[in-house]
Amino acid sequence: MFDFLQLVNNENMKIYRRVRTWIMLGILLVLTLSISLLTYIYSGNISPSMWDLMQIQSVMSIMLVTVFTVVIAAETVAGEFSTGTIKLLMIRPWSRSKILLSKYVSLLLFGLFFMAVIFVWTIVTNMLFFGYDASPIMGSDMSQLTYWLLNYGAEFITMIVIVTLAFLISTVFRSGGLAIGLSLFILLGGSIVTGIIRMLDYAWVDYLLFANLSLSEYILGDASSITGKPLGFTLGVLAGYYVLFIAITWTVFNRRDIAS
Amino acid sequence: MTSSSAPAGAHAALPNQEPVVRMQGVTKRIGKRTIIDNLTLDVPPGEVFGFLGPNGSGKTTTIRMMVGLMKLSQGEILIRNHSISRDYEKAIRHVGAIVENPEMYKYLTGYQNLLHFARMIPGITRQRIDEVVQLVGLNARIHDKVKTYSLGMRQRLGVAQAIMHKPSLLILDEPTNGLDPAGIRELRDYLRLLAIEEGITVFVSSHLLSEMELMCDRVAIIQSGKLIDVRPMRQQQMETDLSKVFFEVDQPQTALEVLEGTGAALEGNHVVFLGNRENIAACNAQLVQAGIKVYGIRQQIKTLEDQFLEVTGGERIV
Numbered sequence: 001m002f003d004f005l006q007l008v009n010n011e012n013m014k015i016y017r018r019v020r021t022w023i024m025l026g027i028l029l030v031l032t033l034s035i036s037l038l039t040y041i042y043s044g045n046i047s048p049s050m051w052d053l054m055q056i057q058s059v060m061s062i063m064l065v066t067v068f069t070v071v072i073a074a075e076t077v078a079g080e081f082s083t084g085t086i087k088l089l090m091i092r093p094w095s096r097s098k099i100l101l102s103k104y105v106s107l108l109l110f111g112l113f114f115m116a117v118i119f120v121w122t123i124v125t126n127m128l129f130f131g132y133d134a135s136p137i138m139g140s141d142m143s144q145l146t147y148w149l150l151n152y153g154a155e156f157i158t159m160i161v162i163v164t165l166a167f168l169i170s171t172v173f174r175s176g177g178l179a180i181g182l183s184l185f186i187l188l189g190g191s192i193v194t195g196i197i198r199m200l201d202y203a204w205v206d207y208l209l210f211a212n213l214s215l216s217e218y219i220l221g222d223a224s225s226i227t228g229k230p231l232g233f234t235l236g237v238l239a240g241y242y243v244l245f246i247a248i249t250w251t252v253f254n255r256r257d258i259a260s
Numbered sequence: 261m262t263s264s265s266a267p268a269g270a271h272a273a274l275p276n277q278e279p280v281v282r283m284q285g286v287t288k289r290i291g292k293r294t295i296i297d298n299l300t301l302d303v304p305p306g307e308v309f310g311f312l313g314p315n316g317s318g319k320t321t322t323i324r325m326m327v328g329l330m331k332l333s334q335g336e337i338l339i340r341n342h343s344i345s346r347d348y349e350k351a352i353r354h355v356g357a358i359v360e361n362p363e364m365y366k367y368l369t370g371y372q373n374l375l376h377f378a379r380m381i382p383g384i385t386r387q388r389i390d391e392v393v394q395l396v397g398l399n400a401r402i403h404d405k406v407k408t409y410s411l412g413m414r415q416r417l418g419v420a421q422a423i424m425h426k427p428s429l430l431i432l433d434e435p436t437n438g439l440d441p442a443g444i445r446e447l448r449d450y451l452r453l454l455a456i457e458e459g460i461t462v463f464v465s466s467h468l469l470s471e472m473e474l475m476c477d478r479v480a481i482i483q484s485g486k487l488i489d490v491r492p493m494r495q496q497q498m499e500t501d502l503s504k505v506f507f508e509v510d511q512p513q514t515a516l517e518v519l520e521g522t523g524a525a526l527e528g529n530h531v532v533f534l535g536n537r538e539n540i541a542a543c544n545a546q547l548v549q550a551g552i553k554v555y556g557i558r559q560q561i562k563t564l565e566d567q568f569l570e571v572t573g574g575e576r577i578v
């Protein structure tokens with residue numbers, strides 16, 4: 001087990017020793033901060049609550065974290081192939097499965113790390129600008145903090161599914177570009193496509209991945225606004241896709257000849 | 261197969277004579293093409309074993325199968341008696357390798373690259389890393405990013421990575437690629453040293469035929485995926501072995517007359533004949549006695565290159 005952590009350690013080194021990673025984090029921090037700062041400067045007499053900006057900042061930063069994690073996912077396997085380092089990586093006393101797992105674990109850790117940093121950063125900076133506000137969210141007795149914690153948690157689950165898809169494409173097609181393109185299309189264009197297909201009113205539309213990506217709706221509601229299904233259904237569909245993605249990724253990676 | 265009389269042949273005395281690598285009927289098909297065809301080969305321990313073949317003959321493919329990057333279509337490869345297909349982790353544990361170019365993580369320093377691979381095998385201390393860095397002569401640049409390295413420096417880093425865990429089998433695919441003459445020489449000496457002092461078996465492929473001749477105890481020749489020949493190198497020239505001898509003299513015509521009866525002939529400005537060591541001495545004495553100045557005597561030994569071209573029929577790319 002200790003040794004496996006060394007593999008994860010290696011993958012982490014390959015992520016965090018790159019300037020790129022820190023530029024990503026910088027962009028996130030600066031962007032959310034500047035929204036708070038601009039609001040603070042231009043709000044005049046009205047004094048906004050620290051929670052007022054959470055919605056716009058969270059949507060934006062969670063989207064960015066997903067994009068960045070997808071970029072890392074796309075790179076982690078396809079990049080080793082394109083640079084040829086995969087050969088030196090694989091000829092060690094480790095099974096291919098475990099090496100792949102170490103990459104996957106470091107990837108999820110990256111997403112979790114960015115999510116956590118941006119969550120704390122957004123709340124703390126807003127609190128410093130606008131003061132602490134303990135009022136619960138509108139139309140409920142749930143505290144704002146709990147709500148946003150749940151929101152980030154829900155979005156993290158969605159992100160795992162998207163990132164796992166990017167990891168699959170990166171592994172199967174060994175193409176970072178395709179991995180980024182396709183998974184971001186599903187993330188961004190998914191809801192539009194679902195909207196169009198829904199007009200056809202087929203039952204299978206509810207089982208599409210696109211249609212089951214907005215988990216945060218369930219924090220305050222019982223049914224999805226897209227499929228009208230309960231939480232259990234959506235989680236079930238996501239779990240199904242997840243298992244499928246993982247199975248394909250590992251099977252292909254284990255079988256394939258490495259001839260780059 | 262006769263045992264080689266090369267320096268590393270001293271290892272013939274090792275108690276464990278079991279081959280380090282056993283390839284049995286190794287075959288690789290990609291699509292309909294048979295790239296490696298029924299290769300059967302044993303690599304004896306403690307030798308520098310050359311793997312020679314023209315471009316596209318299947319050297320890299322064979323090495324990829326040896327280290328588990330490619331699956332075998334048929335046959336079996338055993339490394340220290342562990343099957344590379346069925347018992348991968350055990351088989352690969354004692355292998356160090358460079359497959360084609362030594363591609364490293366360019367955005368990491370040389371040291372971080374070594375640390376990366378060291379973490380994957382238990383028991384490699386920082387001290388050992390420093391030792392290896394010293395050995396390949398990269399001390400001055402080891403903390404620079406690999407993207408600033410020259411090809412030769414990357415090659416050295418590749419070697420460092422391959423020997424760091426003291427493997428008992430070192431597999432190198434064209435390791436002299438990109439090295440300068442001094443680097444090639446160093447590598448060659450180092451490989452021989454590994455074989456002699458540490459008993460490491462070195463399996464090395466190369467295009468440079470002359471290189472193989474200088475560093476290998478034994479050479480396997482492959483062409484179009486088929487094993488053509490395995491022959492020991494560095495055979496001592498036998499007393500009775502005939503070789504072509506060139507005499508460089510001031511009066512070739514007179515010399516030819518003096519040497520009448522030995523089958524001597526003129527080739528350019530040189531007097532040439534076929535003889536063994538004793539013949540050479542005798543002819544030289546005759547020439548000197550006849551007052552002919554002998555500026556030089558050159559013996560043409562059949563090089564591996566000649567042998568290679570002989571067996572492969574001079575065919576290069578298939």
Ligand SMILES: Nc1ncnc2c1ncn2[C@@H]1O[C@H](COP(=O)(O)OP(=O)(O)OP(=O)(O)O)[C@@H](O)[C@H]1O
Nearest residue numbers: 259290295313314315316317318319320321322467
């Ligand atoms: N992935 C692949 N798919 C199809 N054919 C391949 C593949 N890899 C190699 N080959 C073919 O297999 C043959 C052997 O290639 P290989 O790279 O093993 O040769 P090599 O002896 O290492 O050559 P070189 O001296 O040029 O490095 C070549 O004809 C090559 O075209």
Ligand SMILES: [Mg+2]
Nearest residue numbers: 319320321433
């Ligand atoms: Mg090759």
